[in-house]
Amino acid sequence: MSESNYDFGGLNEHAIGIVGKAVIARTVREILLYRHNLVVEDKGDPKKGDKKTNADDAAQDRGVNTIQECTPNFGIVAEEDHFRTECAHPTHDIWWTLDGVDGTKALVRGESGGVASMLSLIYDGEIVMAWIGDALVNE
Numbered sequence: 264m265s266e267s268n269y270d271f272g273g274l275n276e277h278a279i280g281i282v283g284k285a286v287i288a289r290t291v292r293e294i295l296l297y298r299h300n301l302v303v304e305d306k307g308d309p310k311k312g313d314k315k316t317n318a319d320d321a322a323q324d325r326g327v328n329t330i331q332e333c334t335p336n337f338g339i340v341a342e343e344d345h346f347r348t349e350c351a352h353p354t355h356d357i358w359w360t361l362d363g364v365d366g367t368k369a370l371v372r373g374e375s376g377g378v379a380s381m382l383s384l385i386y387d388g389e390i391v392m393a394w395i396g397d398a399l400v401n402e
Contacts, residue, residue, distance in 0.1 A: 282333045287396035289329055290322040290363045290380035294398040303371055314367050319343050322363030330359050358385040
């Protein structure tokens with residue numbers, strides 16, 4: 264077995280990969296649950312046309328909860344409401360970035376594509392892993 268290049272506090276790269284995959288699966292599930300019953304609101308400046316839905320909130324909440332349960336010492340930055348928790352890892356700067364629904368406008372328009380959930384892991388300033396889940400085909 265090869266030695267890890269990263270100190271994930273007792274987890275190896277495979278375990279982190281499983282966490283990332285679980286986060287994406289759960290956020291995609293939330294998008295699918297809400298896609299036909301969307302509650303839409305303007306997000307920030309209405310002139311920009313940015314929207315936020317109950318699917319955005321539900322997907323982000325599910326993803327953040329999963330991340331916090333599995334990696335409580337890692338920081339999190341998520342899109343909705345500028346969500347942020349600080350990194351508490353003792354020796355490294357480790358952050359998850361989450362966009363629970365990337366493609367909210369496409370979701371609101373009922374398009375058959377262009378809606379995803381995106382997650383990355385940043386370790387000491389370098390993106391070391393990333394996941395993208397295509398919500399509308401559930402992949």
